[in-house]
Amino acid sequence: MSDISKNLQQQIVSACEEKRALRIAGGNSKTFYGNTVVGEAINISGHRGIINYAATELVITARSGTPLQEIKAALAEHRQMLAFEPPQFSDSATIGGTVACNFSGPRRAYAGAARDFVLGCNIINGKGELLSFGGEVMKNVAGYDVSRLMAGAMGTLGVITEVSIKVLPVPEIEITLAFECSARKALDDMHRWSRLPLPISASCYDGDRLFMRLSASENAVDAARKQMGGEKVAAAKDYWKKIREQQHAFFNSDKPLWRLSVASNAPPMHIDGKCLYEWGGALRWLESDESATEIRKQARAAHGHAILFRDMEGTANGEKFHPLSLGLQRIHKNLKTAFDPAGILNPGKMYPEL
Amino acid sequence: MSTLNTHAVDKQKLIKQLQHIMPARAVLHQREDLRPYECDGLSAYRELPLVTVLPETLEQVQAVLKYCYQHEIPVVARGAGTGLSGGALPHADGVLLSLARFSQIIDIDAERRIARVQPGVRNLAISQVAEKFGLYYAPDPSSQIACSIGGNVAENSGGVHCLKYGLTVHNIQQLTLLTIEGELLSIGGGGLDCAGYDLLALLTGSEGMLGVIVEVTVKLLPIPERAQVILAAFDDVAKAGAAVGDIISAGIIPAGLEMMDRLAIQAAEDFVHAGYPANAEAILLCELDGTNEEVSSHVAEVREILKISGATEVRTARDAAERALFWAGRKAAFPAVGRISPDYYCMDGTIPRKQLPHVLKTIASLSKEYDLPVANVFHAGDGNLHPLILYDANKPGELERTEEFGGKILELCVEVGGSITGEHGVGMEKINQMCVQFKALELSQFHAIKHAFDEKALLNPGKAVPTLHRCAEFGAMHVHKGELPFPELERF
Numbered sequence: 088m089s090d091i092s093k094n095l096q097q098q099i100v101s102a103c104e105e106k107r108a109l110r111i112a113g114g115n116s117k118t119f120y121g122n123t124v125v126g127e128a129i130n131i132s133g134h135r136g137i138i139n140y141a142a143t144e145l146v147i148t149a150r151s152g153t154p155l156q157e158i159k160a161a162l163a164e165h166r167q168m169l170a171f172e173p174p175q176f177s178d179s180a181t182i183g184g185t186v187a188c189n190f191s192g193p194r195r196a197y198a199g200a201a202r203d204f205v206l207g208c209n210i211i212n213g214k215g216e217l218l219s220f221g222g223e224v225m226k227n228v229a230g231y232d233v234s235r236l237m238a239g240a241m242g243t244l245g246v247i248t249e250v251s252i253k254v255l256p257v258p259e260i261e262i263t264l265a266f267e268c269s270a271r272k273a274l275d276d277m278h279r280w281s282r283l284p285l286p287i288s289a290s291c292y293d294g295d296r297l298f299m300r301l302s303a304s305e306n307a308v309d310a311a312r313k314q315m316g317g318e319k320v321a322a323a324k325d326y327w328k329k330i331r332e333q334q335h336a337f338f339n340s341d342k343p344l345w346r347l348s349v350a351s352n353a354p355p356m357h358i359d360g361k362c363l364y365e366w367g368g369a370l371r372w373l374e375s376d377e378s379a380t381e382i383r384k385q386a387r388a389a390h391g392h393a394i395l396f397r398d399m400e401g402t403a404n405g406e407k408f409h410p411l412s413l414g415l416q417r418i419h420k421n422l423k424t425a426f427d428p429a430g431i432l433n434p435g436k437m438y439p440e441l
Numbered sequence: 442m443s444t445l446n447t448h449a450v451d452k453q454k455l456i457k458q459l460q461h462i463m464p465a466r467a468v469l470h471q472r473e474d475l476r477p478y479e480c481d482g483l484s485a486y487r488e489l490p491l492v493t494v495l496p497e498t499l500e501q502v503q504a505v506l507k508y509c510y511q512h513e514i515p516v517v518a519r520g521a522g523t524g525l526s527g528g529a530l531p532h533a534d535g536v537l538l539s540l541a542r543f544s545q546i547i548d549i550d551a552e553r554r555i556a557r558v559q560p561g562v563r564n565l566a567i568s569q570v571a572e573k574f575g576l577y578y579a580p581d582p583s584s585q586i587a588c589s590i591g592g593n594v595a596e597n598s599g600g601v602h603c604l605k606y607g608l609t610v611h612n613i614q615q616l617t618l619l620t621i622e623g624e625l626l627s628i629g630g631g632g633l634d635c636a637g638y639d640l641l642a643l644l645t646g647s648e649g650m651l652g653v654i655v656e657v658t659v660k661l662l663p664i665p666e667r668a669q670v671i672l673a674a675f676d677d678v679a680k681a682g683a684a685v686g687d688i689i690s691a692g693i694i695p696a697g698l699e700m701m702d703r704l705a706i707q708a709a710e711d712f713v714h715a716g717y718p719a720n721a722e723a724i725l726l727c728e729l730d731g732t733n734e735e736v737s738s739h740v741a742e743v744r745e746i747l748k749i750s751g752a753t754e755v756r757t758a759r760d761a762a763e764r765a766l767f768w769a770g771r772k773a774a775f776p777a778v779g780r781i782s783p784d785y786y787c788m789d790g791t792i793p794r795k796q797l798p799h800v801l802k803t804i805a806s807l808s809k810e811y812d813l814p815v816a817n818v819f820h821a822g823d824g825n826l827h828p829l830i831l832y833d834a835n836k837p838g839e840l841e842r843t844e845e846f847g848g849k850i851l852e853l854c855v856e857v858g859g860s861i862t863g864e865h866g867v868g869m870e871k872i873n874q875m876c877v878q879f880k881a882l883e884l885s886q887f888h889a890i891k892h893a894f895d896e897k898a899l900l901n902p903g904k905a906v907p908t909l910h911r912c913a914e915f916g917a918m919h920v921h922k923g924e925l926p927f928p929e930l931e932r933f
Contacts, residue, residue, distance in 0.1 A: 143686035144793055166692060195633065202639055203611050216882045224791040225604060225823035226863035228597045228646045229878050230906065231890050232610065235642035256692035278552045282575060284663040284732060307735035348632030352552050369633045390631020409636035414626045419637055421893035
C-alpha cells in the first residue's frame with residue numbers, strides 16, 4: 088500500500104516544462120502491445136493498494152499500480168469478480184494497465200468490456216494536473232465521461248492513478264459445452280443461440296470445435312444444456328483461462344497475431360492463416376503473414392478494424408492500429424492537445440501523431 | 442458565457458438563408474410557432490429561440506450547421522423535449538435544431554441483435570418493432586413512450602433496469618455525428634469496439650455540446666423468458682436500504698430494484714390503488730428476470746432474504762396483471778405526487794447505497810427547515826435518488842426556496858461520495874452544482890474537451906459545464922468550512 092501520486096505528478100510537471108517524452112510503465116506485462124515509445128520511463132507500479140471495496144455496493148477502487156491478481160483475490164473472497172474477465176499475460180499485470188488498454192476476456196460479449204465497468208478515474212494529465220472524474224456510483228452523468236475515455240487511450244491522454252470499477256457476483260455455476268463443427272456452422276449456431284434468452288457467458292471456435300460457456304443458477308444451466316445439446320467439457324475453467332491468456336495451442340506460433348473486431352456475422356475471411364473466433368464471432372484472432380493492407384481491407388469490409396496485436400519481428404512499428412478517417416484524426420489530435428498539450432504522455436503509442 | 446451573447450444576429454437574413462436550405466414550412470420564426478419550443482421537460486426555464494428548424498434530411502442539417510458555424514450562430518439540438526434538466530432550453534440568439542422528423546427505424550438486424558435508427562425515433566418504438574424478433578432495447582427511462590433515442594444518447598439515459606442492463610452508453614454500438622462544421626463522423630463500429638479513442642463513451646451523455654447525433658445503432662437483447670416482481674414492506678427505511686445490500690450480497694442482481702418512502706407510497710396508492718401497504722415507511726419492488734428456472738430459484742431466495750432483513754410483509758405478484766399493478770404504482774409516482782401538490786421539483790442525485798439512511802434523515806430535516814414536504818423515490822439498486830419537493834409556484838418565493846433546497850440535496854449527494862445527477866443531466870438546471878462536484882481544473886479540462894470538438898463554442902452554449910467565473914460567483918454564496926472555492930480566480 089503506497090500512494091506515490093505526488094511523486095508521479097512532480098515527474099509529469101517537470102517533463103511537461105522540459106517537453107520530455109514519458110513512457111508509462113506498470114507491470115510491463117503488456118509492453119508488446121502497441122507501438123514503441125521512446126521516452127523516459129515513469130513507473131506506476133509503486134502506486135498501489137485497494138482503497139475501497141464494498142461488496143454490497145458492487146464497486147472496488149484501487150490505485151492503478153495494484154496488481155490485477157490482488158484485486159481478483161480480494162473480490163473472490165466475497166464471491167465477486169471483474170465481469171470483463173481481463174487477461175493478465177503475466178503476474179505483474181496491473182489494474183491501471185488493464186483499463187488503459189481496455190483489455191477484456193471471454194465474457195466481454197455477454198457482460199461488457201473494461202470500459203463498461205469503469206465508474207470513475209483519477210488521472211494526471213499531460214500538464215501534471217491531478218483530476219478526478221466519475222466516482223463510485225453506478226449512475227453519474229455529471230460532466231463528460233472522461234473515465235471511460237481513458238479506457239483504451241493507452242495513457243496518451245493521462246496517467247491513470249486511481250480507478251473505480253463496478254464488480255459483479257460470481258455466477259452460481261458454470262459449465263461449458265463443446266460441438267464439433269465447421270467455422271460457418273459455428274457462426275450460425277452462435278448467432279442462433281444469442282437471440283434466445285440463454286445464460287451464455289463465453290463462446291469460442293478454435294478451428295475444430297465450438298465451445299459455449301453457460302453461467303447461471305444450476306437449474307437454469309441444466310435447462311439450457313438440454314436445449315443446446317453438445318458435450319460437457321471436463322476441464323472447462325482451464326480451457327477459458329488458456330483462451331484468455333493466449334496459452335491455447337492456437338497462439339503458439341511465430342506468425343504475426345492480428346486482432347480483428349468485426350461484425351459478428353461476417354463470413355469467415357479469405358486470408359491465408361489460422362483463425363480463432365470469440366465473442367459470438369465479433370472478435371477474430373488471426374495468425375497470418377498476409378499484408379497489413381489486405382487484412383485491414385477485409386476487416387473494413389466486415390464493418391470492423393484490425394490491430395496487429397503481437398508482432399514477433401517488430402517491423403510494423405508505428406502502424407499497429409487501424410488508420411483513422413481524416414475527420415476522426417482531427418478530433419483525436421484536438422483531444423490529445425486538450426489533455427496533453429506538450430505531447431509528452433506515451434507519444435506514438437497508439438498513433439504517431441498522438 | 443462567451444461574447445456570443447452580445448453578437449447580434451440578423452434574424453431576417455437568417456430566416457431567408459434557412460428557407461433556402463429547407464422548405465419554408467420547416468423554418469419556424471413567428472412567436473406563436475416558437476412557443477412549443479420554449480422549454481423542455483423542465484418548464485421552470487423558458488426562452489424563445491430566434492428560429493426553430495425542422496429539417497428532414499441529413500444534407501439540410503449539414504447545411505444549417507455550416508451556415509451557423511460560418512456566422513457564429515448558436516445551435517441547440519432538440520429531440521422529443523422530454524429532458525428534465527433544461528438541456529434543450531433554446532438560446533435566445535440561436536437556432537433550435539429539432540430532429541423530430543428523423544423518426545425512421547432504418548434497419549433491424551436480428552442476427553446481430555442491433556437496430557439502426559434515426560435520432561427522433563422514440564425509445565419504446567424500438568422495442569415494439571424488435572418484439573417480433575424476440576428482442577428489445579433495454580434502457581427504459583420513465584418517459585420512454587415519448588423520449589427519443591437521440592436525446593437518450595445525449596443524456597446517457599437510464600431507467601429502472603440499469604443495475605443489470607446498464608445505461609445508454611452500455612447499449613449502443615455506433616453513432617453518426619455531425620460536427621458544428623457540418624462534417625460527418627462515424628463513431629464506434631460494426632464490431633464490439635473501434636479503433637482509436639472511445640469517442641462513443643465521450644459523446645454519450647455530452648448533452649449536445651460536442652456534435653449533433655444523426656444516427657444511432659443500438660444493441661438489442663433477447664426478451665427474458667420470464668420476469669417476476671416481489672413487493673416488500675418495511676417499518677423503517679434503513680431496514681429497506683439494508684435489504685437491498687443483502688440481496689446483492691447473496692449474488693443476485695435483480696433486473697429492477699425500486700424503493701418508495703411513506704409519502705410517495707401514499708400518493709401512489711391514492712392515485713392508482715396498486716394495493717401498497719398504506720402504513721409502511723418504505724416499500725421495495727424487486728423484479729427478477731431470466732430463464733424460467735432461474736427466476737423460480739431467485740424468487741424463493743429473495744423472499745427469504747427480505748423476511749430475514751425485517752420486511753413486515755412480502756408479496757409475490759400472482760400473475761401478469763398483479764405484476765403490472767405493482768409497477769403501476771411506482772411508474773405513476775411522479776404524477777401521483779403531482780396530484781397532491783400544485784407543483785413538484787424532481788431531483789436526481791446518486792449516492793453510495795449505504796449512505797441512504799443518513800441522506801434520507803438529512804433530507805427530512807432540510808424539509809422541515811425549508812417547510813417543504815418531500816416524497817422520495819429511489820432506484821435503490823444503483824443508488825439513484827429522486828426526491829420530489831412539493832411546492833406551489835404561485836406562492837411568492839416558493840420556487841426560489843425549492844431550488845435552494847434542491848441545491849442543498851445535490852450538495853449532500855456530493856458530500857457522501859455521490860453525484861449531482863444520475864440520469865437527467867446537468868443542462869441548465871444543475872450548472873451551479875457542477876461547481877460543487879468538480880474543481881476548477883476539472884472544469885477547465887471539460888472546457889478543453891468542448892474546444893476539441895467545437896472551438897467557437899456554438900453548440901448548446903452555456904449548458905452542462907459552468908464557466909469558472911460562474912463558479913466563482915456561485916461559490917461566493919457557498920463558502921465551505923471557511924475555504925474560498927476557486928481561490929485562483931479574480932473576484933468581481
